[in-house]
Amino acid sequence: MPGRLARILTASLRLLPTSATAMGTPNSPPVYSLTRLKRWSWTDHELPPVERIKAIHVYDFDNTLFASPLPNRDIWHGSAIGKLSSPDALAGGGWWHCSAFLAATGRGAVVEEKHAWQGWWNEQMVKLVRMSADQKEALSVMLTGRAEPEFARLIRRMTQSKGLDFDMFCLKPGVGPLGQNFNSTIDFKVTLLKDIMCTYKNADEIRVYEDRQRQCVYGRSQCCSSTYHPSALTSAC
Ligand SMILES: [Mg+2]
Numbered sequence: 001m002p003g004r005l006a007r008i009l010t011a012s013l014r015l016l017p018t019s020a021t022a023m024g025t026p027n028s029p030p031v032y033s034l035t036r037l038k039r040w041s042w043t044d045h046e047l048p049p050v051e052r053i054k055a056i057h058v059y060d061f062d063n064t065l066f067a068s069p070l071p072n073r074d075i076w077h078g079s080a081i082g083k084l085s086s087p088d089a090l091a092g093g094g095w096w097h098c099s100a101f102l103a104a105t106g107r108g109a110v111v112e113e114k115h116a117w118q119g120w121w122n123e124q125m126v127k128l129v130r131m132s133a134d135q136k137e138a139l140s141v142m143l144t145g146r147a148e149p150e151f152a153r154l155i156r157r158m159t160q161s162k163g164l165d166f167d168m169f170c171l172k173p174g175v176g177p178l179g180q181n182f183n184s185t186i187d188f189k190v191t192l193l194k195d196i197m198c199t200y201k202n203a204d205e206i207r208v209y210e211d212r213q214r215q216c217v218y219g220r221s222q223c224c225s226s227t228y229h230p231s232a233l234t235s236a237c
Contacts (some may be wrong), residue, residue: 011083032199039177040192041168042152048167053139057132058163058195059166061144061155062096064211065125066117071095099150099203109154116161126162126208133165139200141168143192148173168196186215 025223030057034047041047057127062068071081072195083089087097094100103109105120112120117198132140142164146155156169175181 004183010131012051026062030198031196032201034199035176037168037195037199039193040173042148042156042174043166043169045167045169048136048139050200051202052137053200053203054134054205056139056200056208057128057135058143058193058196058208059125059129059132059140059144060208060210061146062211064209065122065129065142066100066158067120067122073175093097093150097147097150099154102146102151103154109157113157113161116163117158121162124173126164126211129164129166139168139196140166141170141171141196142166143172143189145172145188147171179198186218189215190218 029040038047049117059065071084071180074079076084084095087096088094090098092098092100101174106112106117112118129140132138142159143153144151144155152171153167155171159169170192172182172185176188177192180191182191193206
């Protein structure tokens, strides 16, 4: 296992029941439904019934579930890493935007797939994903800011090779199901998390596994500020 796995942060939110109209305007309250929610997910899985779900478990991919390669700071100058990380500096996109970089992990996708990318997973997270899948009252969600058109098939191959299954498999779409444009990864994640929470309104806990502390903190503040009562928040970061 490469020794670059970032610290894992777990945010556990204790939520109060809320009205599904809390996020809408008085004239056009949003209608939350499984049909609407399913449009976020890349797979064909039927979503579990609303009344069954009591907990929501959300797993980030890069450096939470999988030890995604990072540019080697012993080789690359800081400014070069900045260019590599930019979506616009290289033809086809940068390190996080072109699937060729992720596909080149280890000995390359063709070889690694046969061995389920052995050694590249955070096995503690893998165990939790499997427990979530076995927990019938939990909704399991794979949530990444990687672009859906570019990465969905590759990341699906990777998780399938490891035998990981999710109720929802969500990557950042070019445009959201309701025509939303996203300014950032956290903007996308918060929008989707709110949709999930308002749809599965009987869930009294959401657990988010995320390696980036700032995303954890911002996401928690956004998801709790308007829809859920802040005093109902407990955290386990
Ligand atoms: Mg990450």
